[in-house]
Amino acid sequence: MSDNKKMTIIATKGTFDWAFPPFIIASTGVAMDKEVTIFFTFYGLNLLLKDTSKLRVSPLGNSGMPMKLPFGPEWLQKIDFGPKIPNIFWSLPFTEYLATFLMKKTMKKNGVATLDELRSMCQEFDVKFIACEMTVALFGYSKDDFIDGVEFAGAATYFEECDGSNHNLYM
Amino acid sequence: MADETLDASGLNCPLPILKTKKALSKMDTGKILEVISTDAGSIKDVEAFCNQTGNKLISTVEESGKYIFTIEKA
Numbered sequence: 001m002s003d004n005k006k007m008t009i010i011a012t013k014g015t016f017d018w019a020f021p022p023f024i025i026a027s028t029g030v031a032m033d034k035e036v037t038i039f040f041t042f043y044g045l046n047l048l049l050k051d052t053s054k055l056r057v058s059p060l061g062n063s064g065m066p067m068k069l070p071f072g073p074e075w076l077q078k079i080d081f082g083p084k085i086p087n088i089f090w091s092l093p094f095t096e097y098l099a100t101f102l103m104k105k106t107m108k109k110n111g112v113a114t115l116d117e118l119r120s121m122c123q124e125f126d127v128k129f130i131a132c133e134m135t136v137a138l139f140g141y142s143k144d145d146f147i148d149g150v151e152f153a154g155a156a157t158y159f160e161e162c163d164g165s166n167h168n169l170y171m
Numbered sequence: 172m173a174d175e176t177l178d179a180s181g182l183n184c185p186l187p188i189l190k191t192k193k194a195l196s197k198m199d200t201g202k203i204l205e206v207i208s209t210d211a212g213s214i215k216d217v218e219a220f221c222n223q224t225g226n227k228l229i230s231t232v233e234e235s236g237k238y239i240f241t242i243e244k245a
Contacts, residue, residue, distance in 0.1 A: 028185040031192035032223045111183040
């Protein structure tokens with residue numbers, strides 16, 4: 001057993017795929033008896049919005065992203081279209097809807113928790129959610145745009161949360 | 172014989188661990204929880220979870236693609 005009981009995460013990404021790691025690590029951290037705080041700043045604020053259905057993933061500029069179909073005959077599901085489709089294709093309108101749809105389907109098929117499920121699990125486990133006040137104002141959000149239970153504070157508060165924590169992750 | 176059983180079949184990381192944590196938190200010390208998982212990653216993860224939280228992993232059994240963990244609540 002460990003005496004290192006605290007963990008903090010800075011969540012900075014606002015795309016559908018990058019919404020998962022902070023919530024997965026935070027909820028697991030609590031399961032491992034850590035006291036966890038997530039500081040959401042810049043695009044990471046998207047992860048606290050009441051409506052997360054607008055979050056998208058795009059393969060544009062991410063040539064490392066595997067693109068396999070979650071349905072169809074087995075031989076077809078094995079093909080990785082990632083390296084086969086020219087990356088410029090993903091600059092066409094609405095292609096991110098297709099990529100997001102396929103990623104959601106694949107996750108469901110693999111028994112991966114949904115974003116809202118992971119986020120409510122974090123809240124149930126008392127993970128502290130802090131939204132960066134400066135970026136909330138900068139991006140013109142209103143506090144009503146976010147889910148209940150979010151604290152609004154700045155970088156100094158993040159540092160206070162780091163006190164006594166030896167897991168401090170930037171995502 | 173287990174006091175409680177948690178069927179986490181079909182669920183992927185980190186859900187088996189999160190559900191195990193929730194199930195254990197509702198149980199009394201010394202009670203036995205049996206967790207059934209199909210996530211191959213849970214073999215190492217349940218062990219790490221028990222090491223870290225002080226709960227005792229009594230046994231791990233693999234049976235036709237299912238992993239059955241017996242955990243004693245600390």
